[in-house]
Amino acid sequence: MEQAELTALLTPQGLRMVDEVGPLASTTEVAAAVSRLRAGGHSPDLVSAVVGQAHLRVRAAGKFGPFADRMLFTRAGLEQATRLEVAARHAGRFRDAGAHRVADLGCGIGGDALGMAGLGLDVLAVDADETTAALAAYNLAPFGDAITVRHGRAEDTDLDGWDAVWLDPARRTAGHSETARTAPEDWSPSLDWAFALAERMPVGIKLGPGLDRSLIPDGVEAQWISVDGSTIELVLWSGSLRRDGVRRAALVIRSGAAAELTSAGDTEDEPVRALGAFVHEPEGAVIRARLIGDVARSLDAGMLGGGTAYLTSDTPLTNPFVQSFRMRETLPLKPAAISTALRKAGVGTVEIKKRGVDVDPAQFRKKLTLRGSASATLILTRIGEGRDEKRVALLADRV
Missing domain, CATH: 3.30.2130 (VC0802-like)
Incomplete structure (x- = not known):
């Protein structure tokens, strides 16, 4: 999303138009809406922003359910956002560990902060991208003073007074449509910085499920998560967020029902057996x-x-x-x-x-x-x- 589109969208007229246009699921519906709005005399930036949001809200329903109908997105932000049912489980981990004030560094469009605020936690949501931070502020506004949203770098955030950190390093190139993956040393913040922070305070680090396992530090809990048949993420938990005796975990969610396997480490495979029934x-x-x-x-x-x-x-x-x-x-x-x-x-x-x-x-x-x-x-x-x-x-x- 370009700055001009964001400026046009974040106005009473722009937000009202998104609601009035309603869901746009197909390219045919998108094209018809563009023609109708342009014929009504609206600017190209406003039309592009409104139609884009109406289309993204349809795609977002799978991650955010009915909440998607009042949220704003970028394509890359939606792609990278945590599903609400998973975010709620992450938030429960912070609550159960006794954390009341959590800094969400690399908050994206606000998916994880939404889950934390929903459980009554105070949240500082920070993102290095100005457009993304603006959308997060809009998405999280209903929670009032429980959430503070800032535009800034994770590395520059003052964490004094915060109990724990949720960290989602930007693992792709900058922009809101380009999503090419980068190397761990080029992430923002870098993986080394994230690991150093995890040694100082309780931290949950969201990473791709295919992370090179040799990069996982000793002393953290590594939890892989699958939802409805897709393995969506790896979370590394440190400090009080890490469960006693657990270093490997597999959380499986299907149709809203969850089951989890935990272990003190990798386990040995069973021997090969002849093909059975x-x-x-x-x-x-x-x-x-x-x-x-x-x-x-x-x-x-x-x-x-x-x-x-x-x-x-x-x-x-x-x-x-x-x-x-x-x-x-x-x-x-x-x-x-x-x-x-x-x-x-x-x-x-x-x-x-x-x-x-x-x-x-x-x-x-x-x-x-x-x-x-x-x-x-x-x-x-x-x-x-x-x-x-x-x-x-x-x-x-x-x-």
């Missing part, structure tokens, strides 16, 4: 936290082999940490053989999953013959180990 795919947070072995042992399952994270067992499982599939048939990893099996089973709709094989599922799908009303899951992977390892396609059904 069921295949189980651990949630991404479990895989990232390296807690697959704990899940396997709790389910009496073994590793499928091939160096992948798949598990297998002979009994069906109901477990929040895995997605389970009932085996139909083991096939060679060849489109012709798979197409023959799919035709015989009348499968016209297929979900393709893969691990451990260099296959593009979208391109592979084009090579398959799909006819019929039935559906199935095709798992492209490797099974066995050593000389017995082989590439296969597992035809299965979701449990």
Whole structure:
């Protein structure tokens, strides 16, 4: 968002127009709204800002629910914002640790500060980008004096009197549409600065789930989080925010229900087992936290082999940490053989999953013959180990 658009938007007329335009879900609706507003004599900056916000509010509903209808966004700010249900859990961690005043450094559009204020915490929200800070101030205004929003650098913030810090380093290039990732030493603030702060006071550091594990300091709790099948973030907790005896955690949220695995460290995998009647795919947070072995042992399952994270067992499982599939048939990893099996089973709709094989599922799908009303899951992977390892396609059904 350009400064001229922000200036036009943050006026009584601009804010009223966003509400009047209502949700714009499709490009057709966006184009029609632009034509209508331009015909009404409104400036290009105002039209661009209003229509952009109306479209972003539709996209934001998945993260912020009904709150999205009164919030303002940038595209990059929405992309990087914490989902409200996750932000509320982060806020609960601060509250349970006895922190009453929390500094949110790198607050973005205010998603995490929203969760903290919702639990009654006093919040200092700081962002280095002037436009983003202005939008955060608008989004957080309903909480009144409970939240102070400032434009400034995390490194320059006076933290005297604050109990704890939530830190979300800017991990992408500057701007509101460009989101290219940068190296840890170029983050704002840098990862080294964040870790040094975490040694001095209780800090929660939000990072990408794919962070190089060798960068994780000793003495912090590393918590990976998956929501509805997507692994969304890694949070490092220090000081009183860190739970006793916990160094690795996998929090899994599906349809609002949460379950968590915790451990004092990485756990050993179970031995490879022959393919059973069921295949189980651990949630991404479990895989990232390296807690697959704990899940396997709790389910009496073994590793499928091939160096992948798949598990297998002979009994069906109901477990929040895995997605389970009932085996139909083991096939060679060849489109012709798979197409023959799919035709015989009348499968016209297929979900393709893969691990451990260099296959593009979208391109592979084009090579398959799909006819019929039935559906199935095709798992492209490797099974066995050593000389017995082989590439296969597992035809299965979701449990």
